[in-house]
Amino acid sequence: MRQVSLREFRTRGAKALEGIPKGEMILLAGQQGPAYFLVPVLGDVTTEDLELRRAMAKASLRESWRIAEEAGLDKLDEDAIQHEIDQARGARSRRKAG
Numbered sequence: 001m002r003q004v005s006l007r008e009f010r011t012r013g014a015k016a017l018e019g020i021p022k023g024e025m026i027l028l029a030g031q032q033g034p035a036y037f038l039v040p041v042l043g044d045v046t047t048e049d050l051e052l053r054r055a056m057a058k059a060s061l062r063e064s065w066r067i068a069e070e071a072g073l074d075k076l077d078e079d080a081i082q083h084e085i086d087q088a089r090g091a092r093s094r095r096k097a098g
Contacts, residue, residue, distance in 0.1 A: 006030035 006028045008016045017038075020026060026038040037055065041048045068074050076084075 001025045001027055003027045003029050003034075006035050 002020050002024060004016050004020075004026055007030070009028055017026065023040050023042050025040065027034055028036040028038060039048065039052055039055070065074070
């Protein structure tokens with residue numbers, strides 16, 4: 001996988017990708033670090049779509065973990081988690097009943 005500057009890609013477009021072998025995935029990186037993947041479509045688009053969705057799900061999960069860490073939720077033990085679940089279910093039941 002090759003890395004290309006996000007700025008270079010924005011200003012030069014396809015020319016910034018010259019010299020990269022066809023079919024190779026490209027990582028676009030900005031000042032804050034990695035920003036985007038460019039994933040070539042080769043062969044079966046259905047398979048490529050599945051791989052892309054898998055990558056997006058992983059990115060979403062990493063973002064959720066980051067948010068949980070910032071909120072301190074990554075330090076909850078099983079009892080605290082169960083308590084949160086029970087509270088949410090109780091509130092949901094009260095909304096349905098009312």
